[in-house]
Every structure is written in structure tokens, then in C-alpha cells.
Amino acid sequence: MRLLLVLSLMLNPSHALVGTAELDAEPERFDDREVTIRGEIIGDYGYRADDIWIQINDDTYADTPLLERGEPSGTNTGIGVRLPTGTVDEAWGPPGGYRVRGPIVEVTGVFHHADPERGGDTYVDATAVRLIEPARPIAVPGADPVLLAMAAFMVILGGVLWARARWRKLNPEA
Amino acid sequence: MLLRPSAHDLKFIAHDLGRILAVVALAGLLPLGWALARREWAPASHVLVMIGFCILAAGAAQLIDPGRRTKVDWSHGLVVVALTWLVVPAVATIPLYLSGHYGSWIDSYFDAMSGVTTTGLAVIEDLDHLSDAANMWRHTIQFLGGQGIVLAALTFFSASGALSLYQAEGRDDRIFPSVGSTARFIWLVSIVHLIFGVTALTIDGVIGQGFTFDRSLFHALAVFMAAFDTGGFSPQSTSIAYYHSALYEVIIAVLMVAGAMSFGLHHAIWTKRRGLVRNLEVRTLAITMGITIVVTLIGLTAIYADPSGLVRRGLFQVVSAHTGTGFATVSSAELSRWSGLAFAGMAVAMALGGMSSSTAGGVKSLRIGLTVRALIDTVKAALLPEHTVMPANYTQYGRQRLDARLAQSVMTVSLLYVGLYLFGAAVGIANGYGLQESLFESVSAAAAVGLSVGVTSPAMPLIMKLTMIFQMWIGRLEFIAAFALAGFVWSTVAGE
Numbered sequence: 085m086r087l088l089l090v091l092s093l094m095l096n097p098s099h100a101l102v103g104t105a106e107l108d109a110e111p112e113r114f115d116d117r118e119v120t121i122r123g124e125i126i127g128d129y130g131y132r133a134d135d136i137w138i139q140i141n142d143d144t145y146a147d148t149p150l151l152e153r154g155e156p157s158g159t160n161t162g163i164g165v166r167l168p169t170g171t172v173d174e175a176w177g178p179p180g181g182y183r184v185r186g187p188i189v190e191v192t193g194v195f196h197h198a199d200p201e202r203g204g205d206t207y208v209d210a211t212a213v214r215l216i217e218p219a220r221p222i223a224v225p226g227a228d229p230v231l232l233a234m235a236a237f238m239v240i241l242g243g244v245l246w247a248r249a250r251w252r253k254l255n256p257e258a
Numbered sequence: 259m260l261l262r263p264s265a266h267d268l269k270f271i272a273h274d275l276g277r278i279l280a281v282v283a284l285a286g287l288l289p290l291g292w293a294l295a296r297r298e299w300a301p302a303s304h305v306l307v308m309i310g311f312c313i314l315a316a317g318a319a320q321l322i323d324p325g326r327r328t329k330v331d332w333s334h335g336l337v338v339v340a341l342t343w344l345v346v347p348a349v350a351t352i353p354l355y356l357s358g359h360y361g362s363w364i365d366s367y368f369d370a371m372s373g374v375t376t377t378g379l380a381v382i383e384d385l386d387h388l389s390d391a392a393n394m395w396r397h398t399i400q401f402l403g404g405q406g407i408v409l410a411a412l413t414f415f416s417a418s419g420a421l422s423l424y425q426a427e428g429r430d431d432r433i434f435p436s437v438g439s440t441a442r443f444i445w446l447v448s449i450v451h452l453i454f455g456v457t458a459l460t461i462d463g464v465i466g467q468g469f470t471f472d473r474s475l476f477h478a479l480a481v482f483m484a485a486f487d488t489g490g491f492s493p494q495s496t497s498i499a500y501y502h503s504a505l506y507e508v509i510i511a512v513l514m515v516a517g518a519m520s521f522g523l524h525h526a527i528w529t530k531r532r533g534l535v536r537n538l539e540v541r542t543l544a545i546t547m548g549i550t551i552v553v554t555l556i557g558l559t560a561i562y563a564d565p566s567g568l569v570r571r572g573l574f575q576v577v578s579a580h581t582g583t584g585f586a587t588v589s590s591a592e593l594s595r596w597s598g599l600a601f602a603g604m605a606v607a608m609a610l611g612g613m614s615s616s617t618a619g620g621v622k623s624l625r626i627g628l629t630v631r632a633l634i635d636t637v638k639a640a641l642l643p644e645h646t647v648m649p650a651n652y653t654q655y656g657r658q659r660l661d662a663r664l665a666q667s668v669m670t671v672s673l674l675y676v677g678l679y680l681f682g683a684a685v686g687i688a689n690g691y692g693l694q695e696s697l698f699e700s701v702s703a704a705a706a707v708g709l710s711v712g713v714t715s716p717a718m719p720l721i722m723k724l725t726m727i728f729q730m731w732i733g734r735l736e737f738i739a740a741f742a743l744a745g746f747v748w749s750t751v752a753g754e
Contacts, residue, residue: 150359162496163496164496239310249320
């Protein structure tokens with residue numbers, strides 16, 4: 085299957101890349117047409133009986149997630165993609181999330197705005213997929229010792245104050 | 259003569275706020291446990307700071323007033339509740355802001371207010387790379403807010419004036435004679451739904467969608483809390499469209515409707531009480547939901563050629579709007595193209611909301627039903643001979659009397675909601691947004707829905723964010739507690 089997909093990609097030279105925001109803004113223009121999108125696989129791999137479902141994000145965080153960028157620069161944008169069974173390779177690595185920048189892939193397939201065969205779903209039905217860059221870990225920060233110390237201090241002090249209040253309630257004359 | 263609040267008044271309020279913060283600390287244990295299990299150390303430390311702050315504030319508040327010596331009156335209850343719904347989001351903001359996923363503190367407060375009031379509008383950035391712990395906290399605060407923060411506190415702490423606190427939070431169902439028993443019943447209903455809802459969603463996640471078990475459980479828990487408490491936050495940026503599963507949508511729709519039902523109705527169903535279909539509120543909700551679904555679907559025929567897509571999208575979005583949840587299976591850009599009848603159906607569904615004493619927002623079905631009933635009675639009275647005596651009754655768990663005072667109160671609150679919707683729309687228009695999108699977003703915020711046509715974003719002007727925070731707060735409180743707080747503040751300044 086993987087060989088077929090690679091062959092298919094070679095026989096059909098890469099189409100001009102389309103952003104998922106563009107698909108979202110003008111769905112009628114791309115409906116039932118072949119498109120090529122490129123982005124990060126995010127969230128989960130959905131291994132179903134007949135296919136695999138993934139979410140591809142092509143926002144500014146797809147290459148460099150927020151934790152690495154440092155500065156927020158907008159919200160996420162992406163689209164669901166249906167892949168044929170057997171397409172996802174273990175070498176791609178896990179999908180993107182808190183600890184992982186997911187694999188970057190280029191997907192060519194037919195965009196469906198409201199596919200009657202799938203209950204009116206909006207997605208890209210992939211005919212070819214190419215790995216651009218495998219997943220890689222994100223350097224997530226550890227616990228901040230200053231914050232931990234602050235938390236411990238507040239918990240202890242709060243507990244002492246509550247105990248003192250309880251004692252005063254039980255001994256109003258004291 | 260306006261009386262300035264005494265030191266005792268302030269102590270009582272501090273005492274109750276402290277106990278409510280203790281409950282927030284308790285709620286923080288869920289994301290903390292999740293963070294530890296997932297070895298997310300930084301998010302764990304962020305949650306710990308919030309828990310520590312809550313415990314410190316609670317301890318200090320208890321020391322100020324170790325125990326009540328006098329009875330708390332109705333106005334104290336209103337002020338405590340109004341303050342609670344301002345303070346809790348401010349505290350809940352701590353782990354959100356420290357996550358680094360917000361451009362400013364106001365943005366994180368916006369999301370915390372949206373979560374606590376079960377609105378579901380969000381300005382978080384790069385949600386898809388957020389830690390599971392922070393994501394779980396977003397959903398936990400929706401669950402806490404949906405159940406009722408004060409109600410949660412009343413479950414753990416006995417308090418004099420419990421009834422005033424309970425009712426001030428927008429609940430008028432007294433299912434059992436004591437507030438404590440009623441609170442425990444509300445939790446029982448929620449936990450039963452949680453068990454069934456999370457199990458069903460997890461099974462579909464693993465078998466239907468092919469996710470791993472732990473991820474399915476995470477999605478199920480987060481989605482359940484947002485669905486049953488009509489919140490609308492989703493663990494992924496594309497909301498429910500992420501799942502591409504009709505069965506998942508059906509389960510969620512059932513949970514949304516269950517969340518929009520009053521707990522009194524849940525009790526009536528559990529105890530197999532007869533004649534529920536004659537209840538004014540049940541009838542009103544069924545009729546308005548039916549009408550808005552039909553209107554929206556007719557409007558959508560101009561957009562979608564395929565009937566399966568039209569019905570699936572239309573039904574889910576209207577149920578989400580009418581129950582005040584805010585989940586979507588279409589993007590904001592797509593929703594903004596729903597014009598004409600589709601827009602009207604969605605906007606009206608959002609504005610009307612669910613049942614009173616439920617987790618939903620909006621004007622509420624009972625008020626709509628009573629307003630229509632009062633109008634019909636007025637027209638009838640005008641047409642009948644002058645001295646005809648007309649019985650003004652309605653059915654709501656038995657025969658109830660619709661007197662002039664009740665009709666006036668219901669219409670006043672309904673009008674206040676309409677005013678709040680228009681106010682938000684006017685602010686949107688003044689900031690350069692179109693009428694349709696401004697009105698949609700305003701209704702969504704004020705009725706605690708959470709659907710968006712793209713106006714709500716981190717790039718939104720500050721004044722819009724503040725306006726929507728105000729709308730979410732006052733809409734959730736159903737005005738009265740907010741007015742009481744304003745009166746309290748005024749009496750502190752101008753009282754003698």
C-alpha cells in the first residue's frame with residue numbers, strides 16, 4: 085500500500101499547496117477537487133476498521149509549538165484527513181501534543197465539504213501522503229521550584245489559619 | 259435611608275467566600291492527579307499554586323469569622339453569589355495564565371469566566387499543544403460552574419442561610435425540603451450521567467474511532483463535563499468536528515439535552531411522576547426546539563445540497579445552541595455563512611436557552627412559556643366581556659397560579675436578557691463588526707452558549723473582551739445577584 089502511495093505521488097506531481105484556512109473560507113471552490121495540504125499531525129491516530137483518521141494543523145504552531153515559540157500568535161487551524169489503512173508508518177512518531185511536535189506530512193487528496201457518503205462530513209480523503217519530517221520531542225519545562233515553594237508555604241499557612249479558626253470556634257471564651 | 263454594611267456583614271461574606279475557595283482547591287485535585295499521572299510537572303506546579311492560594315485565602319477567611327453567630331439574610335446570599343462568580347474565575351485563571359497559552363491575563367480571565375459560567379467561548383492559543391492537566395482544568399471549571407459553585411460548597415459545608423445562597427445562584431428547584439438533600443440529589447444525577455456518558459464515549463473512542471484507551475478516556479471525561487454542564491469547551495481546537503463520528507455526536511446530543519433539563523425534571527423522571535408532558539416548561543422547550551430546528555434546516559437548504567449533511571449539521575448545531583452548550587461540528591467560518599433563516603433559527607435557539615434550574619443559560623423555557631401565557635391571557639381579557647373571571651393557571655409539577663407579580667417578574671428578566679443581547683451587539687458594531695456577527699456573538703456570550711462565528715479571538719479588541727466577560731457573568735447570575743452586588747457596593751460608598 086505504501087509503495088502504491090509513493091508511486092501515486094510520483095505519477096501525480098505535487099499540486100499547489102492549499103491552506104486549511106483557505107479550504108474553510110471557500111469550501112465551494114475546492115469541493116470534490118484534489119488538493120494538497122501540508123502540516124502537523126495533531127492529537128490522535130484514529131485506527132478504524134477501514135481507514136485511519138488524523139487531524140492536520142497548518143497554523144503557525146505546526147512547525148514550532150507555542151512552548152518553543154514563547155509568544156502566542158493566534159489560534160489553531162486544521163482539517164480532518166482520512167487515510168487508507170496501512171499508510172501510517174511507525175517511523176513517523178506520535179501525533180503532536182504537549183510533549184511532541186507531531187510528524188509533518190504532505191497529503192494529496194480530494195476535499196469534501198459535505199460528503200454524502202459520510203453523513204455530510206468535511207475532510208480530505210487522502211490519495212497520497214508523504215512524510216516531510218518525523219515527530220520530535222518538545223523540551224517541556226519541569227516544575228518551577230519557586231512556584232512549588234510558594235504553593236507549599238500557602239498550603240501550610242492556610243492549614244494553620246484554618247486550624248486556628250476551628251480552635252477559636254470550639255473555644256469561644258479563649 | 260441607605261445603611262452602610264457593617265464589619266459583621268463583610269465578615270460573613272468573607273467567611274462564605276473562603277469556604278467556596280476551599281471547594282475550588284478540592285476541584286483542583288482532578289487536574290493535579292492528571293498532571294502527576296501524565297508526569298506533567300510544570301502544569302502540576304501551576305495547579306498546586308492555585309490550590310495553595312485557595313487554601314490560604316480560605317484559612318484567612320475562616321480566621322476572620324470562625325463561625326456565624328447571626329442568621330444570614332437574602333441580600334447576603336445574593337452578594338456572596340455575585341462575588342463568587344467574579345472571584346472564582348480570577349483564581350481559576352492561575353493555572354491557565356501560567357500555562358503560557360494566553361496573550362494576557364485578561365485573555366486567561368476571559369476563558370476562566372467562560373468556563374465557570376459554562377459559556378464555552380475561548381481565546382486560548384495553540385490549544386492543540388496544551389498539557390492534558392491544563393486542558394482538564396478548563397473542563398473541570400466548567401463542571402464546577404455548571405453544577406453551581408455555591409451548590410458544591412453547600413454539599414460540603416453546612417451554612418445558615420443555605421437557601422438564600424442556593425436560590426441566589428439562579429436555582430429555584432427545591433426537590434427536597436432541605437437544600438443539602440437537594441444538592442446531594444443534583445450530584446447523584448450528575449454522577450450517574452457521568453458514569454454512563456464517560457463509558458459510552460470511551461467505548462466509541464476505542465472501538466469506533468480507534469483511539470488508545472487512555473486518550474479515549476481523556477476525551478470522554480473532558481467532553482462529558484462540557485456536554486452535561488452545557489459548557490462547550492472541547493479538548494481539541496476543532497471542537498466536535500475533530501471526532502468525525504455520528505455516534506459520538508448522538509451521545510453528546512443526549513448529554514446536552516440532559517444537561518439542559520432542570521434537576522426537578524430529572525427527579526420527576528426518576529420517580530416516574532406522571533403528566534410531565536403537560537408541564538409548561540417541558541412543552542415550551544419541545545416547541546421552541548422543534549421550531550428552531552425546522553427554521554434552521556429550511557435555511558440550510560440554501561447552503562447544503564446533500565440532505566444527510568444538512569440534517570446532521572443542522573440538528574447538532576441547533577441542539578447545541580438551544581441547550582446553551584456551544585459544541586460545534588462546523589468551523590466558525592462555516593457558521594458565519596449560515597445566513598437568513600439558518601442564522602435566525604440559531605440566534606433564537608441560543609437566546610431562549612434551556613430549562614430553569616438546569617446548567618443551561620439564556621432566558622429559559624419557563625420564562626418564555628409564562629410570558630406567552632401572560633400575553634395570551636391579556637389578549638383574552640381584552641376580548642371577553644369586562645367582568646369575566648379568567649383562571650390564570652399553568653401546569654408545572656402540579657397546578658400553579660400565574661399572578662400579575664409573577665408575570666411582571668418573568669417579563670422583566672426576559673426584557674433584561676434582550677437588552678443584554680442588544681448591548682453586546684452594539685459594542686460589537688461600534689468596534690467595526692457586522693450586525694449579524696455582533697448579534698450572534700453577543701447572544702452566545704450572554705446566554706452562556708459558546709458558539710462563535712469568528713468574532714471571539716485573541717485579537718479581539720479589549721473592550722469587546724471586557725464586554726463579553728460582563729455579559730457572561732451577569733447572564734449566568736440572571737441579573738438579580740449582580741444588581742444586589744451593585745447595591746451593596748453603592749451602600750458601602752454612600753450609606754450611613
